[in-house]
């Protein structure tokens with residue numbers, strides 16, 4: 001599905017009323033925005049649409065207000081911040097559907113912009129529709145949203161894995177639906193990695209649990225040349241191989257599944273790398289006593305990071321890659337004493353990228369690790385959507401992407 005969706009560049013915007021889904025789900029405390037990265041990230045598409053002579057209505061969710069208008073989840077502060085960033089007036093409508101929203105959208109002149117209130121103030125935006133009646137409610141809501149524009153632009157990749165009113169269902173009720181620049185970049189890089197990776201393709205999967213990453217592991221084994229495993233999930237695999245893992249994270253109920261995954265990798269001739277040394281701690285604490293151990297973790301100890309030998313082996317594999325996908329840290333990187341493995345991987349991915357590899361990093365924690373190590377600008381693409389990027393890599397079709405017009 002990846003590479004063939006229409007973008008804002010493919011349509012005539014002049015004189016049109018554009019309704020655009022953005023991700024303004026920013027952290028707000030006492031009415032003040034704590035981090036405006038997501039608003040800044042939407043600026044290129046917003047400016048492009050306005051410069052092309054269109055008027056623009058913005059939709060977004062913020063937090064989880066559970067279908068009620070709660071002031072702490074209002075998008076008003078984002079409209080104020082957007083006005084500052086654009087240096088122009090930004091109108092605000094206290095609802096995203098209804099007469100007022102429609103008439104405000106229709107009275108916009110080319111180059112003018114309106115932010116509508118949180119789509120999740122309506123239950124129908126994101127309910128888990130089980131009955132036909134619920135489905136109709138969601139569809140009716142999407143139909144109302146569609147009245148806000150002649151053309152829909154989706155630039156909120158982080159919500160594209162949800163079939164919500166403002167992300168996917170709206171597309172049924174509006175003649176043309178295209179991606180914005182942020183969405184386009186996500187589809188391009190994740191799509192390339194999944195559908196057409198330049199080889200060698202190295203995937204690095206870490207994080208706490210195998211259970212969260214089962215689908216992505218299985219999907220990547222069909223595509224990559226090497227799979228490097230780190231983080232807490234490594235110890236379920238090591239246990240399945242018969243090693244002692246002490247008090248390390250281990251999902252005993254998944255030992256058979258872990259074995260199946262390793263067998264599948266062998267069958268597909270994918271190099272499946274597990275840690276060969278580890279940093280073990282006597283407690284889950286940055287101030288714990290630490291020792292480097294091999295793959296037999298002593299009984300009362302827990303492995304909280306990959307060891308230096310593993311980090312070096314992973315780095316050399318990464319440096320050979322032409323495509324790299326990374327999701328999940330190699331250890332408890334939030335604690336400085338267990339951040340070395342993740343940092344080493346981060347540096348290797350940055351170096352490989354500088355040598356010409358395409359690197360795609362997804363998942364909140366690996367993105368945080370990259371930002372922490374100040375190497376973000378050395379990577380090809382850092383995904384803005386944790387859940388959405390994981391589902392994309394799992395090979396699932398994201399409703400918000402599928403619903404856009406094909407080229």
Ligand code: AMP
Pocket residue numbers: 206207208209212230231232233249303304305327328329330331332333334363365366
């Ligand atoms: P995930 O959200 O699945 O990507 O997992 C990220 C979390 O896994 C982070 O909070 C890490 O601290 C944690 N983690 C990584 N390695 C380990 C480990 N060896 N033991 C326990 N937790 C870990």
